Amino acid sequence: MDLDDAATTVKFLIRDRGSNFTKAFDTVLADAGIPTVLCNVRTPRMNAITERWIGSVRRELLNRTLIWNHEHLRQILRDYEFHHNTHRPHMGLSGAAPLKPLPPDITDLDAFRVRRTRRAGGVINEYRTVA
Structure with missing residues (x-):
């Protein structure tokens, strides 16, 4: 090694x-x-925080992905880390992501469209509202 x-x-x-x-x-x-x-x-x-993060990575990413090589693994883990910290809702933060606060409440849904962004080769989808 x-x-x-x-x-x-x-x-x-x-x-x-x-x-x-x-x-x-x-x-x-x-x-x-x-x-x-x-x-x-x-x-x-x-070691609960680490165990929780590893469990999330396994359930949400690695169990659904075929890893080709070491570089591919590093790339999808980087993508998942970005998704986890900037987009994925966390129950302990009232649905906010750790590095991003909750957006203001939306009252008029007709004024917005939903846009999907694929992460980690399409295994994870992020949804955002756009005007």
Whole structure:
């Protein structure tokens, strides 16, 4: 495994104590200068935000996409990240996206049309109102 420039932006890796992480996994990260931080024992909420994001990526994108190569994976993950942070409604934010506030309420629907934008190769669709 070759991390090259990707290892320069990673400060540390937080992981659980699962059996799927072997000593070889930790060795590769240590060789790249990335320290590994283990989650505490019996603290299921410690890694909850990451687990939630990974679950969303799997359900909404990866389960519906055939990945061709590493570059294709990086591209669709970038597209999904942009969609997730700028368009996808989040229940904890009252339907707003993290990087974009809710638009004002629309009272006259006849004055607007809906425009669809495809993301991640058409797997995800975003809908916006246009005048």
